[in-house]
Amino acid sequence: MRHLMSPLDFxxxxxxxxxxxxxxxxxxxxxYAHLCDGKRIATLFYEPSxxxxxxxxxxxxxxxxxxxGFSSANSSSAAKGESVSDTIRMVSCYADICAMRHPxxxxxxxxxxxxxxxxxxxxxxGHQHPTQTLTDLLTIRSLKGRLDNLTIGLCGDLKFGRTxxxxxxxxxxxDNVSFVLISPEELRVPDYIREDVLEANHKNYRxxxxxEEALPDLDLLYMTRVQRERFFNEEDYIRMKDFYILDKAKMxxxxxxxxxxxxxxxxxxxxxxxxxxxxxAYFKQVQYGVYVRMALILTLLEVKVx
Ligand code: NCD
Numbered sequence: 001m002r003h004l005m006s007p008l009d010f011x012x013x014x015x016x017x018x019x020x021x022x023x024x025x026x027x028x029x030x031x032y033a034h035l036c037d038g039k040r041i042a043t044l045f046y047e048p049s050x051x052x053x054x055x056x057x058x059x060x061x062x063x064x065x066x067x068x069g070f071s072s073a074n075s076s077s078a079a080k081g082e083s084v085s086d087t088i089r090m091v092s093c094y095a096d097i098c099a100m101r102h103p104x105x106x107x108x109x110x111x112x113x114x115x116x117x118x119x120x121x122x123x124x125x126g127h128q129h130p131t132q133t134l135t136d137l138l139t140i141r142s143l144k145g146r147l148d149n150l151t152i153g154l155c156g157d158l159k160f161g162r163t164x165x166x167x168x169x170x171x172x173x174x175d176n177v178s179f180v181l182i183s184p185e186e187l188r189v190p191d192y193i194r195e196d197v198l199e200a201n202h203k204n205y206r207x208x209x210x211x212e213e214a215l216p217d218l219d220l221l222y223m224t225r226v227q228r229e230r231f232f233n234e235e236d237y238i239r240m241k242d243f244y245i246l247d248k249a250k251m252x253x254x255x256x257x258x259x260x261x262x263x264x265x266x267x268x269x270x271x272x273x274x275x276x277x278x279x280x281a282y283f284k285q286v287q288y289g290v291y292v293r294m295a296l297i298l299t300l301l302e303v304k305v306x
Contacts, residue, residue: 002300003112003119007133007170015137015170021295021305022138022288029062032294035303036065042095043069044087045122046078046102051264051286052122052131056099059293068094085114092116097301099131103229118300126160126230132263133166134296135289140220142288143259143281148174153214155182155244156224156269158189160231163263164224165190169197178204180214184243186236187226211244215253221246223262223269223282247271251279261285 003009010018025032041060043053049071057067070076077087084102088111091098098115100108101122108121123129141147152171154164158181168189171177179198181189188194188207198205208214215221223246231237245268246260262270262282274280298305 001116001118003108003115003121004130004296004300005109005112005119005121006128007130007137007166009130012173015134018134018292018295018299019138019141021298022134022291023142025291025294026142026288032063032298032305034064035298035305036060036063036301039063039065039097039301040095041065041067041069041297042091042098043067043071043122044076044091044098044100045069045071046073046076046100046107047123048072049101049122051289052101052129053099055286055289056120056122056131056293058290059297062290062294063297065096065297084111087111088115088119097297120296120300123162126162126165126227128166128169129162129263130166131289131293131296132163133170134292135285136163136167136222136261136263137170138288138292139261139281139285140259143284144219147171147177149176150174150219151178151180151217153180153182153211153218153221154224155211155214155221155246157187157226157240158183158224159187160227161224164222165193167222168193172197172201172203179206180218181205181207182209182211182214182244183207184209184240187240187243211246211250212253215250215258216255218254218258220259220261221254223260223266225262225265225267225269242268244269245271246274248273248277251277254279 105125105127112119
């Protein structure tokens with residue numbers, strides 16, 4: 001039985017197959033509409049979410065399956081002190097697969113160690129968010145036609161943004177990918193990403209503070225929100241929250257075929273005037289998230305696709 005804790009749990013070849021499957025689902029949804037009839041996904045969300053939880057649920061429903069779960073720690077037995085290990089043992093009796101989001105780094109991993117059903121990490125603290133990365137990879141490959149030979153700007157809260165950490169870990173495995181890390185000094189990527197991921201893989205990267213400086217060179221700009229819930233004090237958050245605002249004027253500095261991605265939710269970091277720019281791909285990204293989660297559920301449940 002396989003779980004998904006990090007994008008590195010799949011080899012590059014396995015990822016290619018998963019993304020191919022997602023693209024086929026996009027083209028032929030009817031072919032997949034009953035492949036999970038009678039199966040259930042449990043969505044165990046100990047932290048707020050809109051897209052991730054709903055997209056897992058939509059993905060299972062699109063495959064003919066059913067969903068059960070909870071959307072906050074307060075509405076589950078965690079409020080009574082139940083451990084994640086006990087919860088997953090119990091949920092294994094009700095469901096065939098589970099997606100778990102938790103504020104503590106490593107909680108889904110702990111669950112996977114005692115689970116008798118596949119566990120998907122749907123975001124653990126400031127650590128990893130592998131299914132957002134699958135979504136990002138599918139979006140990039142579908143709209144750009146490749147995952148290699150890219151210059152990628154990642155902008156915003158690179159310290160606490162788990163989507164950024166997972167995406168960098170996944171992309172260092174492709175040839176000729178360079179990174180421009182755009183953040184204020186206080187929100188730079190953690191040392192382990194710089195040293196154990198970028199430098200260990202001999203990747204070309206630079207760190208800049210000004211977005212304007214990076215824009216002209218990018219094939220792709222990945223914007224992120226400042227992660228308010230992971231700050232120790234509100235004053236620091238307020239000082240940082242509007243550090244970057246991508247607007248029409250800044251988009252003029254960017255190449256005509258640069259894509260703008262964002263895992264969402266957006267706060268102020270992308271002005272709504274950018275939404276109609278053909279380069280804005282963040283709402284398409286949401287749709288790709290459903291296809292890739294369908295492909296992931298089929299893969300982890302080892303459902304035969306003819
Ligand atoms: C992200 C997350 O939860 O890390 N959201 C998502 O799942 N699409 C990004 C964020 O919350 O900023």
